[in-house]
Amino acid sequence: MPAFTVRQATAEDAEAIADVHGDAVRGLGAAHYPPEIIAEWGAPRPPSRVRDSMEQGGIFFVAIDPEKQGIESVLGFSSYAVDGDMHRIAVYVRGSAARQGVGRAVYTAAESVARAAGAPAIYVEAALGAVPFWTALGFETLDRFDHTLTSGLLMPSVRMQKLLVPGGWSV
DSSP states (O other): OOOOEEEEOOGGGHHHHHHHHHHHHHHHGGGTSOHHHHHHHTSOOOHHHHHHHHHTTOEEEEEEOTTSOGGGGEEEEEEEEEETTEEEEEEEEOGGGTTTTHHHHHHHHHHHHHHHTTOSEEEEEEEGGGHHHHHHTTOEEEEEEEEEOTTSOEEEEEEEEEEOSTTOOOO
């Protein structure tokens, strides 16, 4: 397992975060979706999208491999944002760093922010291949749905939540 550290991301990490997203989708998502979904979902994203999310209150955490340089040093990331009354988290990990504790580490950092914010529950929209990851973290399936990509393609997904307080709300 590579040694890594987790820290809160800054705007300077936006390019690496965007790169991790694409790498994770193309490397890990391809086993669960057809090529046309992977091509759109994993297409390069502009780093400005990450910076915009940060400016709107989104909090990102990155796992850094100190032995690597540039964007390759970021092994994975999590994002946390409040959408209405829902506390949402997303996690993406480079294919080369999968199943080495990176996802759990960046998730734990984001969950701590949600707990500090008083979130009764955390909500995720999981890709099919990520359902076992989220289940292992204590999430329960709410329902299956089709996420509509920009092109109109439908991407099968799973809504999941983790209650953080007894009697927390359920969607």
